[in-house]
Amino acid sequence: MPATGHLPVPGATLYYETRGTGPVLLISQSGEGDAGRSTDLVDLLCATRTVVTYDRRGLSRSTLKDPGRGATMAEHADDVHRLLAELTDEPAAMLGCSLGAVIGLHLAVRHPAQIHTLIAHEPVAPRLLPAAERIRHEHELAEIQQIYRSEGLASAFKAIAEVLGIDTAQPDAEPDLTPQPMTPGRVANFDFFLEHDFTAVIGDALPVSELTGTTTRIIPAAGRTTPRDVFDRRCAEQLAALLGTELAEFPGGHNGNTTHPRAYAARLLDVLDAPAT
Template sequence: MTTTAATIRTLSVPGATLHFQVEGIGPVLLLSQSGEGDADRTVDLVPYLADTFTVVTYDRRGLSRSTLDDSARSVTMADHADDVARLLAEVTDGPALMAGFSMGAAIGLQTVARHPGRLSTLIAHEPVMPNLLPEADRAEHAAELTAIQDAYAAGGLTAAFPAIARHLGIDPARDEAEEGLTPQPMTPRRQANFGFFIGTEFTAVTTDGLDPAEPVRAAARAGTRIIPATGRTTRPVVHTYRCALELAARLGAEPVDFPGGHNGNTAFPRATAQVLKAVLGCSGGDLLQPSPR
């Protein structure tokens, strides 16, 4: 495990200033977080990757330290994808690796479509992307997200959390995790992140018009490898799990099995790092990318 200190940087982009962190040596690997997660969400995962990769983590615009120029302006999935492209251009001259989880996976697919060749490999773990599903399931997925927004508007996080747990198939009473994890308390900043995620980013997801075939076509043209991934304990009825299966079907591939459920990357960081290294190391070219700046 590598314990070097991360370099903290900022990047001005249209409409926002991004906070990001860089740690490690080797090819660039961007971790794009799930939910309300910011750059610190994977504090337990990064040290197990930094001996092999230059790991980049960041706060999505509107979360934590990535401030918006105009808080009243809506944020779109295209905004997030453009941020990823600009962020990667800041740290490396060549195509990069990306592991996206849930919201981060959807952003990764959008990045592949909007910025062909920016990524050499994308691991898309249970993307929150209704457009991947057949029409009836797509409407059901979007309706669940809207129901969570309604619950939050009516009763705040106290009302929203049970709805989120149901949506992701999480049973808090049966949650398992590796030992020695860094506590993630519900601080005021994290509460604000949840509010932004539910109130603004859910809308970005449900109104996104990306054709799900476009990332697949763009990846084929650019030579980008998209690897769909699922949580080992995620229930198959969960919409994000089914999104991963639909993505796998479009690619003609089998999804990679990751430890834990939808949030396995934070609950099982050591085991997740092992899988990431194995998957990203199985193609020699991926580990011979240009060095970071």
């Protein structure tokens, strides 16, 4: 069983969990993912890592003082800064997936001493892209938000899958995984994610030029099966080009951390243990 805790932060209270022993590895989830979203992956990591997962503010057990306000990407990053400061005095490793990767990029600029390595898996960061491409994808995200408001979650899922290159007709996953059911709690998390976190991504002012000066080792990553031309893959490629480094490929696609936990855990540990170049 994980150790759990609650941390007061400006405007919210964060819920978090820790498992395992060893160096700290914080996982910041994608989408509606809360502290329990990647349990299969965490179970494979906690033999050699102290794994920290948490509910982003507004999701599940991380409550907001003003539930209707939402959050900015800078506030999400400040939450992780405060959470790491609460849990460790040493630099930690961080796996950021999708939205979580953008949080990690903000943290690498603002508090680089807290993270020695950030694996940024397919960051949904339009500002990494050339201007025309950035504007097009910001409009795509705004359209998905409108689809959700007018047509509901099922229609929004289809639009999200298309933008992120997720093949719902032929799902690819490791055998013997138990899919997480669509509970009322997950539905509520998707509501917050689509209503508020989409707005945060569209309006995010990620200081891209400052990423080249951070002391955090940033490893851009993408799923092996993510199509080469979709938004999330393009962001990862542009991040790699900005930093002058290679793009690390991971098993699965955009959600490889949940669909391929065994292979993803092995790849993650290999990348973390590899010497910096």
